[in-house]
Amino acid sequence: MGGFSYKDIYIEDGRSVLEVNILPEKNCNFDCIFCPIGRAQNKVDTQKSFDKMDSSLRELEKKIENTKAELIFINSKGEAFVNDKIDDIVDLIKGRGLPVRLFSNGYLLGKDEYMKIANKCDEVVGELKVVTEEDFQKAQRPIKGYTLVEYISNMVTFNKQYKGKFIFEITIIRGYNDDEKSIRKIKNIINEISPDKIIIARMDDKRFEKKLGIPDERFVEISNALLNI
Template sequence: MSGFSYKDVYIEDGRRVLEVNMLPEKYCNFDCIFCPIGRSKNKIDTQKSFDKIDSSLIELENMIENTKAELIFINSKGEALVNDKIGDIIDFIKAKGLPVRLLSNGYLLGRDEYMKIANKCDEVVGEIKTITEKDFQKVQRPIEGYTLAEYISNMASFSKQYKGKFLFEITIIKGYNDNEESIQKIKNIIKEISPDKIIVARMEDERFKKKLGITDERFEEISNALLNV
């Protein structure tokens, strides 16, 4: 029985992308109210050992061969970096000659032990959703002691030394970061982090879309403003 799960392969920029989740359930350092996975019963930011990965790696190898994957996207239920085998898993994929993209919320990227792991990847995605300390604590409900300033600083530190492609995903949320003052703050954050690519997203999950989604017109306006920083 494998501890990994997969999404159907899709084409992105001409490459066949295979997404893999390497956590058995949600393990995260945040507990965002709008997380599509649900609440964080396991709120951690230190590495944890899960089941032996031998069978999981065999299945991953078979999935790579059967789907003819050209990019492996580690997109897990929570923060993938807390899996203590993640470095070995990345090495396994790289040994197959395939590039690896890692999704992290980004908070741990400034810590040396996690930075070293992320540096193995060809692409790393960090993200931001709220832009005031009050909203960060109230809505994203991080581990106690976390701050928004450190969150941004950690991603900036990682991006500065990273040799791969750092992608920065900004989710626009109605009532939290969609006004002009917020857009200016996000522009400043982009300049501080200096990513290789900016991705502007919005709430797509039907459970949150009605209350937290923005109109197509406003989304286009904000996207144009942020993609031209």
């Protein structure tokens, strides 16, 4: 099984963006209960080989040429670092003179081998969904041995040495991080990581929206509190 998949090209801040998923199926170091992609049958945080990578790289080249994309966004089904060709993928895009945005949940950014790859990218996105160790273990179900403290520390370590634009995406989830105590914790985490840009998101998948979604008024209130620190 192999191959990349793509979203339709779209405009963001005046640039045409080509979004590519470099994983043929979900491969992640987490198994979040609210993941829109579904369950991670095999949690993994080491690189693995996939089929059809040579043809996928050629296809990516053609996509870049045909779409005239101005930014390539590697946003995959799971953790993109798992693909052992990710370094080649980034090099191919950079070789075409285009900027790369890489989405990672952020846990692996503290490891030297992955930090080196991420440092080649113009923009790196890390994320946060819960703020207690109990919720991290029960709701995000990471690989055994992972901790929330290390998760945050890895992003802090990465961003201290990163020369590009670090984007921190925080998803507000009802019952997990929407109370005042959690918002104070998130503010402290933002200050620790010191990102270049903050994105406040919420559950927009219909399967989770009723149980985990945030009312508009509360979402605006939280967004204002976090974006103005």
